[in-house]
Amino acid sequence: MNCATTLTVNFLIYFKAVMNPFLPEEHRAPVIHKKALAIYISILLSFYLFLNFFKTAAPGILGFASNIFVEEIVEVTNAYRRENSISELRLDPTLSRAAQKKAEDMFADDYWAHVAPDGTKPWYFITAVGYDYVYAGENLAKDFQKSESVVVAWMDSPTHRQNILNDRFKDIGVAVVNGTLNGYETTLVVEMFGRRPPEALAKGGQSSPTQVAGTSPATTSQVEPPEESPVEIPSESISTELPQEAYREAQWSLSAQTRPKVDVFSLTRSLSLALGSMVLGFFTLDTYTARKRGLVRLSGHTVAHFGLLILLLGFVWFLKPGAVL
Amino acid sequence: MTSKEHLLHYLILFLILTLGLVGFVVFRFRPQLQLLVVGLTVGGYILWGIAHHYTEERLRWEVVGEYILVGVLVFVMFALTLLR
Secondary structure: OOHHHHHHHHHHHHHHHHHOOOOOOOOOOHHHOHHHHHHHHHHHHHHHHHHHHHHHHOOOOEEOOEEEEHHHHHHHHHHHHHHOOOOOOEEOHHHHHHHHHHHHHHHHHOOOOOOOOOOOOHHHHHHHOOOOOOEEEEEEEEOOOEHHHHHHHHHHOHHHHHHHOOOOOOEEEEEEEEEEEOOEEEEEEEEEEEEOOHHHHHOOOOOOOOOOOOOOOOOOOEEEOOOOOOOOOOHHHOOOOOOHHHHHHOHHHOEEEEOOOEEHHHHHHHHHHHHHHHHHHHHHHHHHHHHHHOOOOOOOOHHHHHHHHHHHHHHHHHOOOOEEO | OOHHHHHHHHHHHHHHHHHHHHHHHHOOOOHHHHHHHHHHHHHHHHHHHHHHHHHOOOOOHHHHHHHHHHHHHHHHHHHHHOOO
16 A cells, blocks of 8 residues: 555544544534634634734735726726716826825825825825815725726725716826735725816916815715815816826826735635635534434534535635725 | 424524625625624624524533634634735
């Protein structure tokens, strides 16, 4: 008998032994007994602690894979506006620069929020790059794999959707920036919306920065209301075409492809699916064995465990990476 | 426990799990809220297990422990996948 066969036979003997219920106590099979379940939980918690330690010890190794393009973000955003009979947004290089600054600031100060830890609001970045506005808004996203998923996620959230479909906005600025956030390599997407005052448009859209008093952000996506009553801009003054030079001017943030050494989402998802399936399989075998032998168990209802485990596997299977703010 | 009562109990469990599913779908792309939904579903499942075995007059610490451990295992598995 060769080594592989011996190992297989030994494994089958061991497996049969651990799947065998403790007859005197009429308990579950050892592989799904309470001690085993506690061991599985300990393994998962240890793995979680290891990942947390690893991301601090070697930042940038773990991360979220992504392949996001500014042009696609703008196109999908405008597609939703067209669907809702709202004029398309014009990609504004100045607003894109503001979005870029915001993304860089989040990486530099390691935060994920509309308002920085030092209290800096999104509007600071907009006015700092010289975009004078009467309306402004901001949508944030991170850890997404594809451009379309980002906009779909925003459309799925009422406050972000409100920004995308707000007909007061005429300009859009988008930045997709790679970096390390909270120890993970990821891509941040910052989408900023704006509308210049008529006088700024008359000057070619390059007016000096004007500080507009803002309200405290209270929702996940930000809309800065005007200090004064809104001024209507003639629709013909807003180009509905996406100028190619705007893309070229915003070349530093045209796209972002992240290929981390370890894709943390795939890793944790695979582990959860494998362990969940294994436990589900053990419960199935245990139930089959107990029924076959006519055993009465001092245990919970397997149907209930099945229900919860199948639900969990479904959740993890359909879970998509990415979060919006 | 009559079969009618038994059916009612399992309908309640089905409702708890279905609400969890609905919450998961509604809060997609909101990891923190999804984690809250899973936590509440697991909590509901544990309470269901305790109430069900109590009415069946089969409630033992062994049984409570099993529901808690399966629930915690499911929660930890999901939380790990949502790791950010």
